[in-house]
Amino acid sequence: MTRQELITQIKKKKSFLCIGLDTDIKKIPTHLLELEDPIFEFNKQIIDATKEFCVAYKPNIAFYESMGVSGWNSLQKTLDYIPTNIFTIADAKRGDIGNTSSMYARAFFENMSFDSVTVAPYMGSDSVTPFLEFEDKWAIVLALTSNKGGLDFQKIEDENGKQLFKQVLETSKQWGSDENMMYVVGATRTEELLEIRAIIPNHFLLVPGVGAQGGNLKDVAKYGLNSDCGLLVNSSRGIIYAGNDVDFAEKANAEAKKLQQEMAVILSEAGL
DSSP: OOHHHHHHHHHHHTOOEEEEEOOOTTTSOGGGGGSSOHHHHHHHHHHHHHTTTOSEEEEBTHHHHTTTHHHHHHHHHHHHHSOTTSEEEEEEEEOOSHHHHHHHHIIIIIISOOSEEEEOOTTOHHHHGGGGGSTTOEEEEEEEOSSGGGGGTTTOBOTTSOBHHHHHHHHHTTTSOTTTEEEEEOGGGGGGHHHHHHHOSSSEEEEOOBSTTOBOHHHHHHHHOBTTBOEEEEESHHHHTSOOSTTHHHHHHHHHHHHHHHHHHHHHHTTO
């Protein structure tokens, strides 16, 4: 999916909602466990209930690969079921030396046809650039994450007082462009969004952490929105596990609609 196609969907749906399909066999409603593929059936019903409100789906790959071959099959069926006008993110956090990253890129872009992959930049340019060689595909680079342990390294300062995450942004933005790179910035890090936007004003940001993790949508939009919206705000557990009974999809629908309506107001106020 191209940048302009994504922007078009955001404006059409009045939404910049991304839904994380972090589907855990131990958390889905028990009545689904009687089915041949409970993981896919859960995802299918979530997608049916929420697709009008979101512009992206983000399966966390760990939840699928932990189940072996059956998990990969459920993931592929899920990917095939997602409408083609919705942006897809393989939340895999890959990142290795060049030839290995090339294989990861082929796996998610050629074999599975995801639109994007989350990538860890710790090993430098050759861990990211192989993902940038595919037309209309995206690398989503980890920059400043919401987890507590993210502070172990991401805010370490060099001799000039520059924090590591800012060095990551400044260096990595030269590897690609705002047409094929996004960045992960946690929703609980809104105080840094102004500084981040000063470094990468035009790139899209994937912002996890709204909802169950405590991130505030209005603050994220206040400091992170740009002239094209430039945000994909993710909610996972807050939507997909809003209910745990036979009406789980209806509960997911209500939570997704609630977030989309808030986003519609934000976009309208921003003139988008």
